[in-house]
Amino acid sequence: xxxxxxxxxxxxxxxxxxxxxxxxxxxxxxxxxxxxxxxxxxxxxxxxxxxxxxxxxxxxxxxxxxxxxxxxxxxxxxxxxxxxxxxxxxxxxxxxxxxxxxxxxxxxxxxxx
Amino acid sequence: xxxxxxxxxxxxxxxxxxxxxxxxxxxxxxxxxxxxxxxxxxxxxxxxxxxxxxxxxxxxxxxxxxxxxxxxxxxxxxxxxxxxxxxxxxxxxxxxxxxxxxxxxxxxxxxxxxx
Numbered sequence: 001x002x003x004x005x006x007x008x009x010x011x012x013x014x015x016x017x018x019x020x021x022x023x024x025x026x027x028x029x030x031x032x033x034x035x036x037x038x039x040x041x042x043x044x045x046x047x048x049x050x051x052x053x054x055x056x057x058x059x060x061x062x063x064x065x066x067x068x069x070x071x072x073x074x075x076x077x078x079x080x081x082x083x084x085x086x087x088x089x090x091x092x093x094x095x096x097x098x099x100x101x102x103x104x105x106x107x108x109x110x111x112x113x
Numbered sequence: 114x115x116x117x118x119x120x121x122x123x124x125x126x127x128x129x130x131x132x133x134x135x136x137x138x139x140x141x142x143x144x145x146x147x148x149x150x151x152x153x154x155x156x157x158x159x160x161x162x163x164x165x166x167x168x169x170x171x172x173x174x175x176x177x178x179x180x181x182x183x184x185x186x187x188x189x190x191x192x193x194x195x196x197x198x199x200x201x202x203x204x205x206x207x208x209x210x211x212x213x214x215x216x217x218x219x220x221x222x223x224x225x226x227x228x
Contacts, residue, residue, distance in 0.1 A: 009153065032213050039188075043117070043203060043219030051214040090155060094213055099144060099163060100171065101217060105155035 014112050018061045019078040020062075021107050023091030026072065032094040033074045034101065036063055039087045043069035047089070050074060061085070085092075086111045115140050119204050119220040126227050132191040134223050136204030141216055143209060144189035146217065147171075147179065150201040192228045201225075 007022040025031060032051055036044040048059025055067045065076045076089060091104040120135040138145065144163050148156040150172075158171030160179040168179050180188045185187060187206075191198055201224050205217040 006155075034216065036217075041221070043205075043221045044217070045219065046216040049193040049214060049216065099211075100146070100160075100161060100211070101156055102158075103148075105153060 003102060004093045004104040008107055009105065010108045010110060012110040013081045015083055016080050019076070019081045019085065021089050021109065023065075023074045023076065023089075023104060025074060025091075025093045026073050027064060029092065032037040033065075033067065034092040034094070035059065035063070035076050036090045036103075037087050037091060038090065038106075041050065047076070048088050049109065051107075067082050081109075081111050083111050083113070085109060107109075115128055117204055117206055119202075119223050120225050122221065124225045125159060126134040126191075126194050126225065127200075128195060130191075130194050130196045131228075132225065134189040134191075134202055134204075134225070136187045136189070136220055137185050138187075138204075138206040138208065138218070139185065140208070140218065141184065142206040142218075143184070145181065146205040147177075147187065148191045148203045149173070150222070153181055156203065158204050159189065159222050166206065168172040179226075194225075196227050199225060199227045 005024045007082045013061045035047040036050045038044045045066045058064045063078045088106045088108045090106050117138045146161040147159045162168045162181045178190045203221050203222045204220040207215045
């Protein structure tokens with residue numbers, strides 16, 4: 001079955017530091033990959049998505065992710081963390097031919113001053 | 114602006130009660146989804162619907178049913194609520210099931226507590 005694995009249920013960084021949230025997928029063919037963010041007491045909103053047009057994908061709020069087929073990874077990065085980035089982040093995959101998304105277990109990003 | 118509205122933010126029910134969770138979208142979307150979110154487990158798909166009166170089971174449909182009588186409304190039903198159904202429930206929608214790159218639009222969620 002299609003799945004995604006997010007390494008680390010919690011990641012802590014200092015304000016201004018690099019953010020790296022890890023996501024690996026299992027698929028025999030390149031899937032569609034997504035990163036969503038959930039701020040406290042809100043639903044999820046899309047940060048960015050990979051659809052095979054380009055391996056480096058830029059999203060909102062300064063985030064980007066790189067699709068690496070050889071590593072089956074789609075890690076999310078941001079050069080400099082801001083306090084407002086504190087939230088839970090979910091990686092998700094959609095296999096070609098399916099309309100549903102499969103989500104990872106989520107990574108809570110904590111940003112300290 | 115796109116909107117997915119869930120009728121209740123917090124809900125407290127007793128074991129054995131029949132529970133209805135309502136979701137309405139105002140975007141004329143074809144696809145609608147119900148997920149439950151639990152700490153450490155992420156989001157898990159309960160049911161989805163790609164058209165009026167159509168429904169498909171997701172990964173964890175046991176103990177749940179759904180209803181989609183109108184395109185804009187998708188209801189999740191707990192026939193006899195149990196304590197292990199205490200969770201955050203998220204509704205989502207997307208425009209066209211054939212467009213696989215399409216994003217989901219989420220509601221703010223309903224935190225259900227079953228006592």
